[in-house]
Amino acid sequence: xxxxxxxxxxxxxxxxxxxxxxxxxxxxxxxxxxxxxxxxxxxxxxxxxxxxxxxxxxxxxxxxxxxxxxxxxxxxxxxxxxxxxxxx
Amino acid sequence: xxxxxxxxxxxxxxxxxxxxxxxxxxxxxxxxxxxxxxxxxxxxxxxxxxxxxxxxxxxxxxxxxxxxxxxxxxxxxxxxxxxxxxxxxxxxxxxxxxxxxxxxxxxxxxxxxxxxxxxxxxxxxxxxxxxxxxxxxxxxxxxxxxxxxxxxxxxxxxxxxxxxxxxxxxxxxxxxxxxxxxxxxxxxxxxxxxxxxxxxxxxxxxxxxxxxxxxxxxxxxxxxxxxxxxxxxxxxxxxxxxxxxxxxxxxxxxxxxxxxxxxxxxxxxxxxxxxxxxxxxxxxxxxxxxxxxxxxxxxxxxxxxxxxxxxxxxxxxxxxxxxxxxxxxxxxxxxxxxxxxxxxxxxxxxxxxxxxxxxxxxxxxxxxxxxxxxxxxxxxxxx
Numbered sequence: 001x002x003x004x005x006x007x008x009x010x011x012x013x014x015x016x017x018x019x020x021x022x023x024x025x026x027x028x029x030x031x032x033x034x035x036x037x038x039x040x041x042x043x044x045x046x047x048x049x050x051x052x053x054x055x056x057x058x059x060x061x062x063x064x065x066x067x068x069x070x071x072x073x074x075x076x077x078x079x080x081x082x083x084x085x086x087x088x
Numbered sequence: 089x090x091x092x093x094x095x096x097x098x099x100x101x102x103x104x105x106x107x108x109x110x111x112x113x114x115x116x117x118x119x120x121x122x123x124x125x126x127x128x129x130x131x132x133x134x135x136x137x138x139x140x141x142x143x144x145x146x147x148x149x150x151x152x153x154x155x156x157x158x159x160x161x162x163x164x165x166x167x168x169x170x171x172x173x174x175x176x177x178x179x180x181x182x183x184x185x186x187x188x189x190x191x192x193x194x195x196x197x198x199x200x201x202x203x204x205x206x207x208x209x210x211x212x213x214x215x216x217x218x219x220x221x222x223x224x225x226x227x228x229x230x231x232x233x234x235x236x237x238x239x240x241x242x243x244x245x246x247x248x249x250x251x252x253x254x255x256x257x258x259x260x261x262x263x264x265x266x267x268x269x270x271x272x273x274x275x276x277x278x279x280x281x282x283x284x285x286x287x288x289x290x291x292x293x294x295x296x297x298x299x300x301x302x303x304x305x306x307x308x309x310x311x312x313x314x315x316x317x318x319x320x321x322x323x324x325x326x327x328x329x330x331x332x333x334x335x336x337x338x339x340x341x342x343x344x345x346x347x348x349x350x351x352x353x354x355x356x357x358x359x360x361x362x363x364x365x366x367x368x369x370x371x372x373x374x375x376x377x378x379x380x381x382x383x384x385x386x387x388x389x390x391x392x393x394x395x396x397x398x399x400x401x402x403x404x405x406x407x408x409x410x411x412x413x414x415x416x417x418x419x420x421x422x423x424x425x426x427x428x429x430x431x432x433x434x435x436x437x438x439x440x441x442x443x444x445x446x447x448x449x450x451x452x453x454x455x456x457x458x459x460x461x462x463x464x465x466x467x468x469x470x471x
Contacts, residue, residue: 024465044321044399044458046321047318047321047399048396048399050318051398052396055394066188066313066318067311
């Protein structure tokens with residue numbers, strides 16, 4: 001990973017972290033905590049997170065992006081956004 | 089609330105209300121009694137572009153915003169809750185395909201859905217899995233060489249299934265949730281009409297049974313494992329927005345019928361509207377109508393702005409209007425007395441239809457569970 005990408009990924013990660021901490025009942029979140037296996041999120045959270053990412057980073061999540069590896073943790077979501085922005 | 093609408097949105101709302109006054113309200117009682125909406129009425133919805141209202145023009149839709157979709161459902165809900173069922177499920181399936189369909193699926197299915205040449209139904213509910221969609225028992229298995237799927241199971245209470253030409257069916261494939269398009273007429277698919285519902289009587293509900301139904305794997309919508317978490321919620325979001333706004337229209341019906349009756353019906357030397365207790369009922373109804381209008385607009389506007397809060401705003405709008413319309417319909421019957429209990433008064437139908445609003449697209453209790461948890465969690469974070 002280049003330092004430019006690492007910087008972008010850090011910014012994305014902190015933005016997503018703030019959204020998740022506003023949305024679910026946890027005090028803090030580690031970068032690799034599994035959001036979906038933790039049992040902390042309700043049935044609406046997956047689409048809320050997806051909508052937040054689409055709106056905030058001006059990307060569109062499509063059928064080809066439906067992979068739990070893209071959304072399962074802060075690290076995964078940040079890498080996905082950076083990759084998607086790079087691709088766009 | 090009108091001050092929040094653009095001139096174009098207001099003009100379209102007037103067009104929708106004129107359509108309903110001419111083509112829906114005078115006939116809704118007969119449809120209810122016959123438990124069927126005539127085909128030509130759905131054709132009129134299609135010709136007016138109402139069945140593809142929110143699909144982009146590139147697929148033959150109108151490209152209207154979600155505020156306008158809400159106004160359309162509000163206007164239709166004033167005339168016939170059952171008729172809004174067609175609009176609701178068409179939007180649910182169309183918007184799921186727009187979001188999660190492959191380019192081939194969008195090119196194949198969206199144009200006929202946009203024009204209304206094809207009617208769709210959202211086949212999620214099962215007799216053992218209503219609001220608890222994680223408990224689906226309908227099962228997909230792979231066919232030969234994974235080029236096809238074999239579907240077995242059943243669905244119940246599926247709105248518009250008597251009329252639909254294609255079903256978006258939810259089930260499980262190897263323990264992962266999955267959604268798949270199943271055309272009407274596929275061998276092994278049986279559609280059995282459900283009659284004699286309390287309300288929503290002409291919405292064409294049916295039970296579906298799948299016995300070794302073979303579908304091409306190109307009909308999978310989204311990917312296996314994401315139907316419950318990502319595919320269904322997109323459809324349910326539009327289902328809830330449509331239902332909230334349809335319930336708001338029905339609430340307006342209760343209010344308008346009640347004030348009209350209260351203004352002219354005489355008891356001795358007074359009108360019903362001179363009675364303080366009746367004024368109390370009407371005051372609650374009118375205030376609920378105003379509040380519901382703001383909640384529905386708020387939800388639709390959040391969807392147009394693509395805000396993540398749209399899901400909770402929509403839950404609130406649906407929760408509020410569905411409960412408010414049950415109260416309003418009960419009070420509307422009460423104000424008219426015996427006359428309100430007879431089919432010659434529309435409020436008797438409103439009373440039966442209103443209760444359905446608390447059941448479809450997630451029960452009141454599911455909404456309370458989700459919203460209650462959300463509010464409590466917000467308070468915890470503020471400590």
